[in-house]
Amino acid sequence: MNKILSKPEALKDNPLSYCPGCGHGIIHRLIAEAIDELGIRERTIAVAPVGCAVFAYDYFNFDTTEAPHGRPPAVATGIKRTNPDKIVFTYQGDGDLAAIGTAETIHCANRGENITVIFVNNANYGMTGGQMAPTTLIGQVTETTPFGRDPLREGYPVKVSELLANLDGTKYIERVTVFDAPHVIQAKKAIKKAFQNQVEGKGYSFIEVISHCPVDWGKTPLESVKWVEEVFLKTFPLGVIKDTTK
């Protein structure tokens, strides 16, 4: 028997500190696999967000830095513009990318920076204990929407992928999920393509990963993946939203 699947080289040995069942771990692995397969580990620089994945730099086995909450696109711009030969990506949660970082996200996309953005949409602020995020569903109860998100008071779930598709600077946008294995495999494909695009100089690629946050959702891991499938994806349908790289 041969070992056919195991921890990719682009992940360190450190155990991940995320809550049991958390989607971040899966997404980390997919990124690491894509980077290994493209042979770009030694020239990759990652920008970690402020969010649960701030600890990403403990796990990724390549150069990493952090950005103030919401500012990874600006930090990545600074890195990529001065180091066009490096592979630069940001890894950001929905609070980081779509709330406080809205301006940076939109303008980085609009400038068409040749970077890869991995956007982890888990419908709340994980790290701070489960407050409303821009992506929180209508009616969803969170720490700061105790009566459920009411669009008249708190607005509507922001569909970042669709929004960014309007900008001429964006080249490839796909929404994927990791609630079951087939979708994980599809997510991997999308992530790999998003890096491949950068390697080929094709420009800004954005992957929205619908993920699960069992602890702050107050659900077990199994309930969580079920909720993704049955509820979450209704508001955020999967698929390629834009692809001008072909």
Added chain:
Amino acid sequence: MNKILSKPEALKDNPLSYCPGCGHGIIHRLIAEAIDELGIRERTIAVAPVGCAVFAYDYFNFDTTEAPHGRPPAVATGIKRTNPDKIVFTYQGDGDLAAIGTAETIHCANRGENITVIFVNNANYGMTGGQMAPTTLIGQVTETTPFGRDPLREGYPVKVSELLANLDGTKYIERVTVFDAPHVIQAKKAIKKAFQNQVEGKGYSFIEVISHCPVDWGKTPLESVKWVEEVFLKTFPLGVIKDTTK
């Protein structure tokens, strides 16, 4: 003979300090007329931007305040939420609204605040001497794009109206212009409707006014209005972009 057209009550007597031929003056007058016609002057609170129109508070004959550069939507949210009976509007340039204020603009719109936004798109930063704005056209030479805006370096003109139309919180979005009298009259209609919507509690209304900035464009007023008609509007086509108030 009767006086059929003259300075509206909602404008003070102070002479305007804008450059000769500047579009801001026309737009100020249209707002004032709309406010007079709706009889809401005594309950209106305006939020001035940082931009040439920061001086708006010297000209509008009703309560006004200022906001840090880009933050009028947040200031307006604070005012309107605590004073739902007041008529609140922001008046913002393209730098203010679409660059530094992107996050505030998008989230105010997404929350569907019941306010009116007058967005003056003059394709550059007027007040600071004509630098590139998010709306600057491709190839346009500005203080900070001496070689013309190159989309590969500086990104593409941002079409804010189209972008905001994607958000469920926005109710009425129209792009108008003031380069000639018939269009001024149309602009007035749109502006008035945007206030009327607020009076009726219909929600977030957004009017993008394509305006001219002769001085920073390095053009005479006449050349400027001609450039609007012949060049500027090619990138920013006029019309109702969204209307769910009917």
Added chain:
Amino acid sequence: MVKKLIKGNIALCEGALAAGLDAYFGYPITPQNEVPAYMSNKMVSLGKVFVQAESELAAANMVLGACATGKRSMTSSSSPGISLKQEAISYMAGMEIPGVIVNVQRGGPGLGNIAGSQADYFQAVKGGGHGDYRLIVFAPNCAQEMYEITYEAFDIAEKYRNPVMILCDGIIGQMMEPVEFNKEQKSSFSKKDWCLDGCKGREPRSVKSLLMKDGALEQHNLDLQKKYETIKNNEAKAELYHIEDAEIIIVSFGISSRISKNAIKQAREKGIKAGLIRPITLWPFPSEIIKKYAKPGIKFLSVELSLGQMIEDVKLAVNGVSSVDFLGRAGGGIVSDKEVLNKITELKK
């Protein structure tokens, strides 16, 4: 009156609610998450305004807007978020807007950690924003004061038309203590003669900070300065403890003042005459009080959860008359009563 066991962060909320808060605007950040969480429930239940803003920047500017209309409004955050509010704070000071800003400090610089800290003293007191301005800065040291000071903060802010900051820390915010709700419920709105409430029956008003005419901004600054002098004369507050015969005087605020007090007790038991001046207002700083006790031979000791910030104000007050030593911990470390006692003992030698 019965006491309720609640977190400092919740006591703060209750103080604001009792003061007639009209609107809360915030953004999540540890260790102040209890505030937006509690307010999202309370304010909505009371038919008042709660908005989770898109950022700290937006939250501060929402407060600016609400307060410009005379409403009572507050925002809270922790260190990195407070850095983001600096532009709005400078505007509020310039526009004379009586907003209340709460900083539940954590370890810095940068992302740092989420432990309690007092390393934002300079930012709060000297002006983290641009220009010559001052915030009135309160430093509660227990849950009861979180309640009472917040309650008073709105009145003082409005009295002087000046933003107020409540500078506490992760420890005071997270700890529970018994709190007595000893304040009367205030009604929210009192007509103010400068605020924006529609120009019906009066001239239009403008609340702003831009003053371009020759000399206008300088005059405004001089007017502000005059106001600051008044505040300095009226509002500087400190708690004194075992001070009259003290040979070693600790100056310490917030959580570290409590630890210092314990150390002083222990020192007294050992026969060392130690005492405490606890600034309750950090600006205006109780310099006059400190000056009064500064005598040759008397030793001052500034105890802070930072690497030495307030000590500068202590030195400025003492003006070379007494020695001023420092004891502090950095980056979320917390000073223990033993450390303080050791330092006192050392100074005694």
Added chain:
Amino acid sequence: MVKKLIKGNIALCEGALAAGLDAYFGYPITPQNEVPAYMSNKMVSLGKVFVQAESELAAANMVLGACATGKRSMTSSSSPGISLKQEAISYMAGMEIPGVIVNVQRGGPGLGNIAGSQADYFQAVKGGGHGDYRLIVFAPNCAQEMYEITYEAFDIAEKYRNPVMILCDGIIGQMMEPVEFNKEQKSSFSKKDWCLDGCKGREPRSVKSLLMKDGALEQHNLDLQKKYETIKNNEAKAELYHIEDAEIIIVSFGISSRISKNAIKQAREKGIKAGLIRPITLWPFPSEIIKKYAKPGIKFLSVELSLGQMIEDVKLAVNGVSSVDFLGRAGGGIVSDKEVLNKITELKK
């Protein structure tokens, strides 16, 4: 060498270019608009990086990113924009990123006006952001120094892995003076042993400020503090003028130091022994130099374009040994040599 008549803002650009600047990130604001305008032309022509960011916040974080890879990068703005950079500045300090930040100060608080000012001293020197950190702060007082100091700033920033601020003002930025380009062109990139340039042949690196493990952040702060002590010992700089026999010593930086110098000349003509200490670095503050001249009977006078900020550091240095008086103008007002002379004369009495 021929001198070229250029604006202070342009001299600054030329200094950065000569230092081998790799990337400029900025956002328009008066009175520093010449910087992005000039850089948009020069950097692009040189095949280097110019980005007009969407905001000052973004610009500062772009610098953070570029410098994390060992490149030389700079951002510039004026007071309100600098307030917006405070979070990023605190991060840079915590991450030990050698970015260069320029503040061409204008009148505050709030939107204020666009005249020159020195009222952001506290913000620059005491830390406008959160946490215990320090910027190295330079205060050029002429176009030549705008060139030379900016040129040096990058080396010093990298030597200590610490952000550097150049604190000038609208007057220094806007005025033209003859400048001699007396520095050699540096090449941009020198390999640094901490920066992110891909982990080929080495362990991956991480540049960050989050330190959650017990005690880690405190240790980091203590390490920073040690570095700051070294900087204090090595880098404090001041210009002395007519100081040896001076009975009245003016302390003044930037544009106001030049006016003070003129007043001192006039005072000397009248037989009054006045002198000047001009801090060239505001942090580290040249306290030791000031202390050296502080003697009973000597009178210090802090002259600033603010309502009194640096005076605190002068007082701390003097520590009660000499008197310290103040002369300043607020909100964009500028002090005249006559005002300074009058004050000197008054002190002489």
Added chain:
Amino acid sequence: MAKIIVNNNRCKGCGLCINACPKKCISFSDELNKIGYHYAVLKNENDCIGCGFCYQMCPDVCIEVFR
């Protein structure tokens, strides 16, 4: 019958009214006003139809239209 009255000392001589007038009845003054501009004047009084186009285009709100 129609006419316009221009507030001479507010006018900045931008010429947008002149450009807008369908009857070409406005032109610039020969003299400068207090703020240093050649201001707009209704030259051909009889041609004015009171359409208000000049008013609509004036950025300085210095025109009154009578009809």
Added chain:
Amino acid sequence: MAKIIVNNNRCKGCGLCINACPKKCISFSDELNKIGYHYAVLKNENDCIGCGFCYQMCPDVCIEVFR
């Protein structure tokens, strides 16, 4: 023939692998591991087809698949 090896002390017992296995050949251990969780164990060795679904779903990257 196929099998998986679970890194016991990394496993947080989330159960996502168990849920994902088409052959239902993984279950929880009875004992707790060092970090306090009932970890995943391959119970029905013979049923494993080496499809890797368990690997794909494991957030803690504790599964190796052999075939």
Added chain:
Amino acid sequence: MKIYNEIIIAGLGGQGVLLAGTILAQSALEQNLKTTWFPSYGAEMRGGTANSTVIISDEEIGSPIAFSPSGLIALNTLSLNKFLPRMIEDSSIIANSSMINSDEFKSDKRIKFIPISEIADKEIGNIKAANMVAVGALIKLMQVPDLENVKKAIQTAFSKKPALVEINIKAVNAGYNYK
């Protein structure tokens, strides 16, 4: 006699260590003592362990953080390992023998091992009541706060869920009376 106790309650997330702490603090309050409660919070808890610190004193309390803890409830092994070295000599220590191998710690005579989880599960019928069993055991050892005040505290704390009052009191009693 001067009353001054620093108590740490530690265990896995979900074992109710924060609540147990507030009940202890509330009991002290009912007894007219000074008290503070301080939790572990935020991302600290991501690791899966949690703790809270309660200080009970008859004088004003300085730090709510324990520098010289004299009371400990350790519901799992990690917690006992972490906090045992910090305890002062004369400490009251309750350890959950249902989850901790008492053999590993038998050299430390201060530790009282009680099968807390078992008692909760079997005697009380709810594993979630383990925290209250531990509280009962601890106050028996420490002699402060009084059992009566703990019961009052439970009544106050669960005033909105009266169904829970009884079971929690039962749990406290079980811990208190465990021999």
Added chain:
Amino acid sequence: MKIYNEIIIAGLGGQGVLLAGTILAQSALEQNLKTTWFPSYGAEMRGGTANSTVIISDEEIGSPIAFSPSGLIALNTLSLNKFLPRMIEDSSIIANSSMINSDEFKSDKRIKFIPISEIADKEIGNIKAANMVAVGALIKLMQVPDLENVKKAIQTAFSKKPALVEINIKAVNAGYNYK
């Protein structure tokens, strides 16, 4: 003799007052004098007037802003009104009689009226050269900087547009030689 002059050049936006200032400053530099130049800038200029201040001295210069101006070029009425009251007694003042009614100011004997715009328009053939006509006139009055250095300065300033050198020198001469 000590050289110290604070010169203000003021007029409408577009009249080249900033450029005229830089030429004066450059001339001083050519003459090995110390000099500073300071403009009105930003939204200040929205009103339509602009000015620049040049200081020329043989010693280090303090403030680049004029506290005691001794030289003035006023190209329009507004500018003359604004700056005249600030001038020291012994001042050199050039006023553009093409745009300023000299009668209104005739009580002030310091002012030398010259039809600057007219000269530029008619003699030089380019109204834009008015600023240089004024510069020529001013240095004649002030006697510093030297005419030769002004010419050198023009050569330096327009080194990239040599076509403009001649016309500007012609304008300076016209102002200098105006009787």
